[in-house]
Each structure stands twice: as C-alpha cells, then as structure tokens.
Amino acid sequence: MSMNNKQRWMGGVVLLGGGVLLAALLLKGNEEIEQDKAQAEITHPIPKTDSTPKTAQPAQDSDMVSLQPLAVDVETEKRLLEEQRRSREKAVAEQEARAAEFLKMQQEAEAAAARKAAEEYAALNARRAAEQESSDNIPPEVAEDDKAKAQRLAEEKRKQDEKKKAEQQKVDQQKADADKKATEEKRKAEAEKKAAEDKRKAEAEKKATEDKRKADAEKKAAEDKRKADAEKKAAEEKRKAEADKKAADEKKRKAEEAKKKAEADKAREIMESGDKNWMVQVALAANQANADAVVSKLRAKGYKVTTSPTSKGIRIMVGPAKDRDVADATRKKITSDDSLNMKSAWVIDWVPLDQR
Template sequence: MNSKQRWMGGVVLLGGGVLLAALLLKGKEEIYQNELRTSDLAAQVEQKKPVADGGMVQLQPLTVDVETEKRLLEEQRRAREKAVAEQEARAAEFLAMQQQAEAEAARKAAEEYAALNALRSGAQQSSDNIPPELVEDEKAKQKRLADEKLLAEKKLQQQTAQQQRTDADKKIAEEKRKAQVEAEKQLAAKQATEKKAAEEKAKHETELKRKAEAEKQLAAKKALEAKKKEQAERELEAKKKAEAKKKAEAEKARDLLENGDKQWMVQVALAANEANADALASKLRAKGYKVTKSPTSKGVRIMVGPAKDRDIADATRKKITADESLGMKSAWVIDWVPLDKR
C-alpha cells in the first residue's frame, strides 16, 4: 500500500511539473509575440519619418498621430502586464494544487505509517497476520527516507530554479518595458523638438517677410514723399515764376502809364458778363461814341475813347452822364495804354 501511494504521489508531481512547464512556455511565447508586435509598430513609426536632402529631418504628416501611437503602446504594455500576471496567477494556482496534492499524499502516508505502527505495537496480533508489503526492515526504511529526502531536495532545487527563471523572465520583461517606455519618451521628445524647430523657422520666416514688407512700404512712402516734395517745389517755382512775370508785366504797365505815350479813356460801366457788355456798347455806339471793351477779373469794362487830352476825355464824360437816355451816372476818366503798347 505504501509503495502504491508513493507511486501515485510521484505521478501527481510529474503531471503538475509538466503542466506548469507548459504554462510557463506558453506565457513566454505570448510575451515574445507581444514584443514582436511592439517592435514592428516602433519600426513602422520610424519608417514614417522621412529624411530630406542634407540630412535634416523634416516634419511630415504621420498616418497615426503621436497620441494614437502612445495610446496603442500603452494598451500593448497593459496587455503584456495582464498576460504576465495571468501566467503568474495560473502558475501559482497549479503550484498550490501541486503542494496540496503533495500534502494529501504525505497525509495519507502518515496515516498508513500510523496504522502500520499500531499493527506492530499490538501484542495481540501475530506477525503472520501482517501483510508482507507492510513489513519493512530498518535498512529499507532508511533507504526510503533518504530517497524521499533526496526527492524533496531535488524538487526544492527545481522549484528554486523555476522561480529564478521566472524572476529572470520578469526582470527581462520589465527591462524591455522600461526600454520601450524610454524609446517612446525619446520619440515624443524628438517630435516635440522637431515641431518646435519648425515653428521657430516659420516664425522667423514670417518675421523676415514682415520686415521686408515694412521696408518696402517705407521705401514706397519715402519715394511718394520725395515725389510730393519735388512736385511742391516745382509748383512753388512755377508760382514764383508766374508772380515774377506778373510783377514784371505790372512794372512794365506802370512804366508805360507813367513814362509812355498816355491816352485817356472814359470808363462808363463794368458789365457782369459779355452779353450785358454788348448791350451797353450798342447803346453808346448808337449815340456815336467809340466804344472799347476790356475783360477784367471782376467783369467786362466798357470804355469810350481814347482821347489824347484829359480835358477832352472829361468833356466826353460829362456829356455821357448828362444823357439821361444812357443812364450812366458813374463814368470817370482813366489813364489808358493800348494793349499793343503794353
């Protein structure tokens, strides 16, 4: 009976070890597959960054934006951690089941030993009634105990080695996860640096363009001011020339009046327009007077004459003002210089 229990316990241990090894191998395979997918995703992200001529990295629109990449990587990390945790939980569960089976086998063996000792201690029982398989000499007992101790030590060593391998795998997985997180941080920092550099470049170009436009506008303004100044100078020069000419003509007319061949005219009216001037001139001509019209800035001047003597001109003025049919009461004598002598 004792050999049968030991055989069953060995079978349970062997089956539990095989199942535990299969679960650990499956967990490693899942972790390896997740790492491969993560590596492929990182490679795709790297391939999406084109390099322009000259070795300068330029920003290009990515198929998946940075936030989506981060979210996918975070989900994969969580999936890996969950898979590892599930594998560890299953390993712990099977380890507990194995320990329970071992404890159960040990309990049953202890019960059998107790029964065997009870049978041996009973003086009323004959040794002929004890089954041969329960008879165990001291040498066989020591050998069995040594074998069980060796088996327990071997099992402990296997469990320790398995735990060490599990810890090593967890450490490797954690290091890979940390490396991937660091790579993600570096990628995000690089993209942020590139984005900032592009923004600075765009800002610098905009500032240069604004300065060029301002300089262009300033040059145009200066050119317009220079043109206006030149135009004003030309107008001022023309005005000065016109005033000088007008002054010269006035001086010439005054000199002719004062020193030239003077004549006398009788100014009888200042018509507002040419039609009124013609009407007044017709009345005077009808009376036999010689009429001269002279346009001025204030109207058309109507004059009778000329006469070479002032007294003759004054006599003509009196005659015109005395003629009530003409109605010209405000005539007066003026010096006159013909246009061809001015």
C-alpha cells in the first residue's frame, strides 16, 4: 500500500513539474520574442503609413516609445524591413522549436511515468497472483482495495490522457496563433514594402515628368529666342536692304535727273544758238485754247515753244535748232516724257514766215 501511494505521488509530481516547466518556458519564450521585437522596433523603427490601419497594431504599441519617421532612402527602408521580417521569423521559429522541445519532454515524462506505473501495476498483479496461489486466505477488503485501485488508476490514466490532449490542443492553438501572427506580420511587411515601392515609383515618375516639362520649356524658350533673333536679324537685313535700295534708287534718280538736265541744257543751248533751221512739231491744236494748254505744259518743262497758224489748225513747235541731230534728240526727250504725253512729235525743216 505505501509503495503504491509513493509511486502515485512521484508520478503526480513528475507530471506537475513538467507542466510547470512547460508553462514557464512558454512564458519566457513569449517574453523573449516581445523583447526582441521591441528592441528591433527601437533599433529599426518601421515608418507608419496612412494605409496601415491603427487597429492592426499589437496591444503593447501603446507602451512603446514614440518614434520619428525614418529620414533614409528607400533602399535602406527595404533593408531594415527585410531584417525585421527575418528577425520575426527567427523568433517564431525559435518559439515553435522550444514549444516542440517542451512538448517532447512532457510526453517523454508522461510516457516514463505511465510506463513505470504499468510496470508497478504488472508487478503488483504478479505478486498478488503469486500470493493467491500460495494462500487462499486473502481478506475481502484487500480484493476490494485492489479493484478500487484499478479503477483509480484507470481514472487517473483517463485524466492524464485528457490533460495531455488538452495540452496538445493548447500547443496546437499557440502554434496556430503564432503562424497566424507571423502571416499577418509578413502581410504587413509586404504591404509596407509595396507602399514604399509605389511611393518611390510615384516620386520617380513625378521627377521624370517635371524634368521633361522643364526640358520642354527650356527647349521652347531657346527656340522662341532663336526665332526672335532670326526675325530680328531678317528685319534688320531687310531694313538695311531697303535703305540701300532706296539710297541706290535715289542716287540713280538724281543721276538721271542730272543727266536729263544736262541734256536739256545742252539741247536748249544748241537750239538757242546757230542757224535755228530745225523745229520739233509736237502737236496740231484745233483751236487757240488747246494750243495754249499744250504750250503751258511745254514751257513748264523749260522748252522754248513756237506756234504757227495753218489751214488745219495751230501748229505747236519746240525749237528751233541749228541742225537735225539736235532737233531729233529734243524730239526723243519729249516723246519719252510720260507727263507730256506727246508720242507723235517729229522733226521738221521750218522756215519762219518773215524768211520765206
């Protein structure tokens, strides 16, 4: 009786100690993971973005030190996020390994206790069978006690199995929670990584657009300046060419006027001196009024005009000149003057009435 009680007590102590050890190690593992996470977040804080919901933060975030956003480039953020992800995965893996090790230790302790109890129970049955064979005087209360012990051992075994099952379920639940937490943290890290990448791409596209706009503006400004310079140069060259042409035309006009004046002076001098035998007839007016109008036009040009009545009208002549060549030169000059409009002038050998 005392031996069975001692064995039962030892088995209970082993089970209780294993459970306490497992709980302590699990608690310690959780505390170490939380400490590692807190240290990692303090050392490499993760910048919060507007897309991260506030309700997804762990409960212990309220106790953490308020951190300022990172002032680093995207590559550094990506490296820090990758280091934090690896640290979390390592912590979760270590926790799972410790939990599996603790579970294995508990299972081995329970198996050893059960094995030892089974061995003791088998030895007890063997001893009782030997005692029963050697003596038929076994008290009824001993038999009753053996039956009660067997029931108690069966009940204890059932309770141990239920406890083992509950602990296994608890470990499975913890593992599932750890896997879920790791998955959630991985999803968050990927979302933050994607947000950082999208932000980097948006900034790069914005910068490229701004650079292109500036380049286009500078190109357009340069093109406008080039066109303005070209137009200014062309206008200056045109103005200069027009001025040169005007000066050349003015010079030519003055030269022609000087030449015409010289010719007129020469013709007048020739016509006013000499024998005065040749005249240039420019028109034959029907009446005196028409003759006076033509005479006024010719005299305004500096010509010496003579009129002579005929049976057909009033003859209007310029001259006389001493020879035919001089008179013909005068004729050409008169016919080429568009303002006089006397295209039909001709040279005649004219003798005054007083000399006929």
